[in-house]
Amino acid sequence: MTTPKILLEVSDLHAHYGKVEALHGASIRIAEGQIVTVIGPNGAGKSTLLNAIMGSLPATGTASGSVVYLGHNLNGMEIEERVAFGLSLVPERRELFASMSVEVNLELGAYKRKKNGEKNYMDQLEMVYALFPKLMQRRKQAAGTMSGGERQMLAVGRALMAKPQVLMLDEPSLGLAPLITKEIFRIISELRKTGVATLLIEQNARAALQVADYAYVLEMGALAMEGPAAELASNPQIIESYLGFAKKEAA
Known part of the structure; x- marks a missing residue:
């Protein structure tokens, strides 16, 4: 079985807003045709991660670390250059x-x-x-x-x-009704057939883990856990913190 080609490799990525460090040395990898999700609570740094990869941090933001796409180090590249290389970001605000x-x-x-x-x-x-x-x-x-x-x-x-070869989605289900959310995630899954790799930032952890191949958990700006999405979906710690099964049973 052929190992999928790594398209995007992020190593030791830090992001600051002034003196505040919002991202602490995050490292993630995305392979061809793969759906990778990053889940975590509000304020964990999920959107900051995407913006740092895309080079679209606000004026007060700075990033350091390595962002390598198809063997090219993107550090110092403008957003337009990153888009031309094959990265696309759908921001939360659309x-x-x-x-x-x-x-x-x-x-x-x-x-x-x-x-x-x-x-x-x-x-x-x-x-x-x-x-x-x-x-x-x-x-x-x-x-x-x-x-x-x-x-x-x-x-x-x-x-x-x-x-794009890598599509980054920031909270695609935000503010959408459950039926529409289900349709959006069905389409994200369909993107696999096009060969596009997807990096999905999502607060709806259950839906994200169902559609993804691999998952990272981001807490307070640092990666706390990672693994195949199916494994994380059955991890008791993830269930308790993000999926709410235990809370439902208690209720």
Whole structure:
């Protein structure tokens, strides 16, 4: 059996906001076609981890450590360069162009590819519409008039237009109804078939562990535990802290 190629390797990553250290030496790896999740409580540093990898920390933030993607050290690279290399981030706020149509938002996702002179820069559109049939139906609709779930689908679809090899999702289920959350996670699972690797930051630990291959637990800025997602899902400590089974039984 062939060992999957490591796409992204993060080593000893630290992040500071002023004098406050928000991330303490995190190290994670993501292989081709793999879904890796990072779970943990609010304020654990999960979003900081993604932003440090993407080079999108706010002005007050600084990062140190090693971020290597396909053998290239990304330290010092601008966000646009990281996108061109094959990393895409869907932030928690989604950051869509509300007054523009679904189709225009998707086209803007491929902007860097167009700027780089790729003739087939819209070649991911058919795949995006196959993953998200609602986007096809509403392609002329303004993004700001769509439901929360549809906007999340559009945000993921727009990121996929950049043809990433690693897609990073920050809390994709935040604020969504349970049925829509289930659909979003089904689509994340479907992404495996496209060959895209996914790094998933998620507070809904149960859903994240069900869909992921490998998982990390981040607590107070440090990695507390890691392992195959199925193993962590049956770990009594994880069940008690994040899945709530023990609390339900007690109730």
